[in-house]
Amino acid sequence: MRCETHAANLIRLYVMFPSKKTTRMPLVTRRLRDPDINPCLSESDASTRCMDENNxxxxxxxxxxxxxxxxxxxxxxxxxxxxxxxxxxxxxxxxERDEILGAMGKMPY
Known part of the structure; x- marks a missing residue:
């Protein structure tokens, strides 16, 4: 016989296996890849690409x-x-960054 007063205290364990639906990019990575947050995304990609190409x-x-x-x-x-x-x-x-760079006429960096 089971005691109903302790039934609420049972701990249930759910195991989630990663799938394509639940696998996401971490928040930090998403922010770094967001062009609205990271103004130097193209420069970062270029340096990474250079490192890959030059061993x-x-x-x-x-x-x-x-x-x-x-x-x-x-x-x-x-x-x-x-x-x-x-x-x-x-x-x-x-x-806004495109407007700022356009007003300067050339890349300041």
């Missing part, structure tokens, strides 16, 4: 690394200015 020889890809570093510095300074001016969001969207 991970860092010296061969130093120009790509420098371009990525300068891109991060540039958009970080824009983000700091916007935060000081009270503009939300502090990082411009991809469309």
């Amino acid at each position: 991970y020889d860092r010296e061969s890809c130093s120009t790509y690394f420098l371009k990525y570093k300068n891109c991060r510095k540039f958009w970080n300074s824009i983000m700091i200015q916007r935060r000081q001016n009270g503009v939300k969001p502090s990082m411009p969207t991809a469309a």
Whole structure:
């Protein structure tokens, strides 16, 4: 005979097996791949591609690394200015970044 007062205290264990429906990219990875969040996505991809093509020889890809570093510095300074001016969001969207770069006439990095 089973006691009904303790039936609510039973712990049920559900095991989920990964499938194509439940397997997702981690949140951090999704953010890094989002062009609205990561302004230097193309520079990052170019440096990764260079490393793959050159058997991970860092010296061969130093120009790509420098371009990525300068891109991060540039958009970080824009983000700091916007935060000081009270503009939300502090990082411009991809469309706003295209307008900013278009107004400059050339790539600043």
